[in-house]
Amino acid sequence: MFARTSAAVFLPQCGQVRNMATLKDITIRLKSIKNIQKITKSMKMVAAAKYSRAERSLKPARVYGTGTMALYEKAEIKAPEDKNKHLIIGVSSDRGLCGAIHSSVAKAMKREIAKLSGAGKEVMIVNVGDKLRGLLYRTHGKHILINCKEVGRKPPTFMDASVIATELLDSGYEFDQGSIVFNRFRSVISYKTDEKPLFSLDTVASSENMGIYDDIDADVLRNYQEFALVNIIYFGLKESTTSEQSARMTAMDNASKNASEMIDKLTMTFNRTRQAVITKELIEIISGAAAL
Amino acid sequence: MMAAKFLLRRAVPALRHARCYADAPAAQMSFTFASPTQVFFKEASVKQIDVPTLTGAFGILPAHVPTLQVLRPGVVTVFNDDGSSTKYFVSSGSVTVNADSSVQLLAEEAVPLDSLDLTTAKANLEKAQSELVGVSDEAARAEVLISMEASEAIVKALE
Numbered sequence: 001m002f003a004r005t006s007a008a009v010f011l012p013q014c015g016q017v018r019n020m021a022t023l024k025d026i027t028i029r030l031k032s033i034k035n036i037q038k039i040t041k042s043m044k045m046v047a048a049a050k051y052s053r054a055e056r057s058l059k060p061a062r063v064y065g066t067g068t069m070a071l072y073e074k075a076e077i078k079a080p081e082d083k084n085k086h087l088i089i090g091v092s093s094d095r096g097l098c099g100a101i102h103s104s105v106a107k108a109m110k111r112e113i114a115k116l117s118g119a120g121k122e123v124m125i126v127n128v129g130d131k132l133r134g135l136l137y138r139t140h141g142k143h144i145l146i147n148c149k150e151v152g153r154k155p156p157t158f159m160d161a162s163v164i165a166t167e168l169l170d171s172g173y174e175f176d177q178g179s180i181v182f183n184r185f186r187s188v189i190s191y192k193t194d195e196k197p198l199f200s201l202d203t204v205a206s207s208e209n210m211g212i213y214d215d216i217d218a219d220v221l222r223n224y225q226e227f228a229l230v231n232i233i234y235f236g237l238k239e240s241t242t243s244e245q246s247a248r249m250t251a252m253d254n255a256s257k258n259a260s261e262m263i264d265k266l267t268m269t270f271n272r273t274r275q276a277v278i279t280k281e282l283i284e285i286i287s288g289a290a291a292l
Numbered sequence: 293m294m295a296a297k298f299l300l301r302r303a304v305p306a307l308r309h310a311r312c313y314a315d316a317p318a319a320q321m322s323f324t325f326a327s328p329t330q331v332f333f334k335e336a337s338v339k340q341i342d343v344p345t346l347t348g349a350f351g352i353l354p355a356h357v358p359t360l361q362v363l364r365p366g367v368v369t370v371f372n373d374d375g376s377s378t379k380y381f382v383s384s385g386s387v388t389v390n391a392d393s394s395v396q397l398l399a400e401e402a403v404p405l406d407s408l409d410l411t412t413a414k415a416n417l418e419k420a421q422s423e424l425v426g427v428s429d430e431a432a433r434a435e436v437l438i439s440m441e442a443s444e445a446i447v448k449a450l451e
Binding site for chain 2: 057059060061063064067068070071074075157158212213214216220221223224227228231234
């Protein structure tokens, strides 16, 4: 009776305080977090397998990509400042749960668009990957030229890069200069959002250092440029997938670790609650027996 | 100077000892030969490379005139420093010779010649030739012509 009256006195003051979770609530929560931990662990292993495959195929792709860009670097081709039509190709993928991969590319693209639009130039963007489209279409929808889906499910091939390049060339947008934004793979735990330049046919043809290159006619140069475009896109795709898989591996690993921390804490709470319930029942029994 | 460059490109083997550059020729060529999936040579030093291009086949030696070319289906022969040579079949691609004597040969598909089979190549060629008769659409016709050209080149290379 004493306990009941004290409860009646205390209840209004404790109205704001959350009731201590019952055992059932904690059990449900514990089960769901354990399931989540299993899922993130398996996602981490899948990402690790895909990452090792991607890294292996990145080695030749890197040599291929640096070989393609060697001409532009050695001939020191620079785009003239007064050109108006720009193109930005953003390389990412369709799937999330990989940390800051998509947002870092989108941020770099937004920065570029703002800079170029501020200088009065026309910019169009190509989104490789559905996530980029999601991030960009609301604010920069009118700049979007092409969207690419179904990226990231399977490892990228040269064929994919050539499909993208064909679409770009067929779209009829005659860009004077452009860049490709992608995540360059540095190591398992780090990547960097990088930007490589793309040059149009006119820029390359009229660049001053091109004069030393012998026997080039317009047709050969156009073929060469188109091939180089595909190569650069391929390089960006390869680097991007490797960075994405390593980032997903890290993200899922962190998620599993956080989940196990939560499981430990909840198990503690569960045991304490269980002991408290048992103690309460004992007290009731004893006080009931003492009242007799 | 232009005449000398022209002569040098057209008749490289004969005039190798008579070039008239003021500075000494670059002793080494840094040769990179890769396809999207495989690297054959990476900044290696080789003696000579024969490449098949759209404007004809030519050989590249150290201190070759800088040029850009597009490849056609054919055989690339690489002559190593020790005198041995290896042949590869390339489907298409580009070759860049820079002023500092570095050569980048990027092929869309490249295989060593001894991994190609003559009978399969001949069968492909016949199939392509028979397809050519029946096709009417421009794009499809171009595809069949390309496959015919590639098969012919393979057969010629293997014979």
